[in-house]
Amino acid sequence: MADAVTFCFLSQAFIGPMQVFGGGLELAGRIRTGDIAVDLVRPASLQLWGLADDLGRAGYLFLLRSLPPTVVGAALFGFVTPATPATWGFFAASCFLGVVVSFGWRYLTALSACWILDDRGTQSLSLVVTLFFSGMVLPLNLFPGWLGTVADALPWSAMVQVPADVYLGKRDALTALGFQAAWAAALLVMGALATRAARHKVVIQGG
Structure with a gap:
């Protein structure tokens, strides 16, 4: 029961930082307005700037x-807490x-507006x-x-399930971090390649 209560509050706590409901990036809007043209000529990586x-x-x-x-939930209902500082x-x-995995996925989703014009479906x-x-x-x-x-093998698990499992001690921490790091790197590489492709195909819808 304590694990279930802890998981519930942790998953709720991840909504904001992990942007589980999507969005959080201005990229798609800037593509629609044409401001992306300015972003692409700046002497800084569009992807790293967004990250x-x-x-x-x-x-x-x-x-x-x-x-x-x-903190309020822990005080009212009681939480499972990590046994060692290393777990923290x-x-x-x-x-x-x-958060990096979440950004990598949301960045790709937003950047799709360069090709499909309207990213609301995506x-x-x-x-x-x-x-x-x-x-x-x-x-x-x-x-x-x-x-x-x-x-469990897909990148989305790295946003909620894996951090919660690490906190609760339900999986090996180093293996979990390696899994998340691999997906973070893969999504960032895909984002970099997609950004490179977008430089050659930007449809300005306004601005």
Whole structure:
């Protein structure tokens, strides 16, 4: 019961920093207005600029949105707490990597507006997939058979399920961090390649 209560509050705390409901980036809007043309000629990486901005947003939301209700929940209902300082460190690293994975996915979703002109359908699909496969709707360890295996191997699990498992001690921390780091790197590489392709195909809808 204590694990279930803790997981519930942790998953809620991840909503803001991990931007589980999508969005959080101005990229798609700037593509529609044509401002992306200015962004692409700046002497800075569009992707890394967005990542830096998103990390700042995540840190702010962690302090203002995640921490207060989690502390109140722990005081009212009781929480499972990590037994060692190392687990706290692994949890912090897991949360950081979860934010990077989330950014990588949302960046690709937003950048798709360069080709499909209107990203609302892509954003809606991303919302459904993220909620289902991240562990937000239902912990992934409750998924049956092959579905649970597949869901646990997908990048969305790195946003909610994996950090929660690291906190609760339900999986090896180093293996979990390696899994998150691999997906973070893969998504950032795909984002860099997509950005390079976007420089050769930008349809300006306004501005």
